[in-house]
Amino acid sequence: MPRQDQFGENINLKKFVKKLIITLAFGLVLLHPPASSQSVVYDILLAGRSVGELTITPPRSGDGADHFRVRGAIDTFLYDVVYVSENRFENGVLKTSMSSQEVNGKLKEKTNTVQTTGNYRVTFAEGNSAATETTQIPHPINYTVTSLYYREPLNMKQIYSDRYGKMCSVQKVATGAYEVMMPDGKKTLYHYSQGQCREVKSQIAGLNLIFRIRPDSVAR
Known part of the structure; x- marks a missing residue:
């Protein structure tokens, strides 16, 4: 026993x-956590030369909201540019948005968007000047330029430009390819594969500007 x-x-x-x-x-x-919860990084190429990187922070959910954040840093012979954009969504509707751009360590511009009763209040500041209210957008915003790095704009016709504080048109031009007409009149082309943004093409002063995802950031 x-x-x-x-x-x-x-x-x-x-x-x-x-x-x-x-x-x-x-x-x-x-x-x-799996690699999909890690930051996604894009190399920034200007005229075929690497000049910086764009970092996409993993979407964060908390306080009943979804948070998106994009940060780009470009270092050229003349300019050192840092761009940051942040979104806060609740139930798929934009609540707040902030876009800022620094050049050579000094604030160049900053745009804030806040949802109020029935519309959005957009304020714009340039340099150290006081912020001024530029416009009011009456309809709910469900998609922003920042969102383009987080999900493919399926069936979207218009999205909100965090930087310019205006709506801009979206057109599907091929499978997984979308052309966005920015408020400044420039066209930007976004390429997707399996729902993930892989490459963004635009132009600055006639030079090709490309944001290309790094291989170790591609979703498996």
């Missing part, structure tokens, strides 16, 4: 150890 009890105890001990290992392994999976 004692030997049988010991045998039974050994079996129970093995079962306990097995469950403990499984529990710890599951805990490690939770502590180390």
Whole structure:
């Protein structure tokens, strides 16, 4: 009998150890989220030369809202530019948006968008000047230029420009390719594969500007 009890105890001990290992392994999976929860990085190419990078922060959900953040840094011979855009959505509707641009360490422009009763209040500041209200947008905003880096604009006709504080048109030109007409009259082309933005093409002063996703940021 004692030997049988010991045998039974050994079996129970093995079962306990097995469950403990499984529990710890599951805990490690939770502590180390999949690659899709990591930042997505794009190389910025100007006229074929690398001049910086664009970092897309993983979407963050909290306080009943979804948060998006994009940060771009460009370093050229003459200019050091840092661009930041942040969105806050609730139930798919934009609540607040902030877009700022610094050149050589000094604020060049900043746009804030806040949803109020029945419309959006948009304020714009240039340099160190006081912010001025530029316009009011009456209809709900469900998609922004920042959103383009987080999801493909399926069936979208218009999106909101965080920087300019205006709506701009979207047109599907090929499978996974969308042309956005920016408020300044420039066209930007966004390419998607499996729902992920892989490349963005635009122009600055007649030079090709490309945002190309790094291989280690491509969704598997």
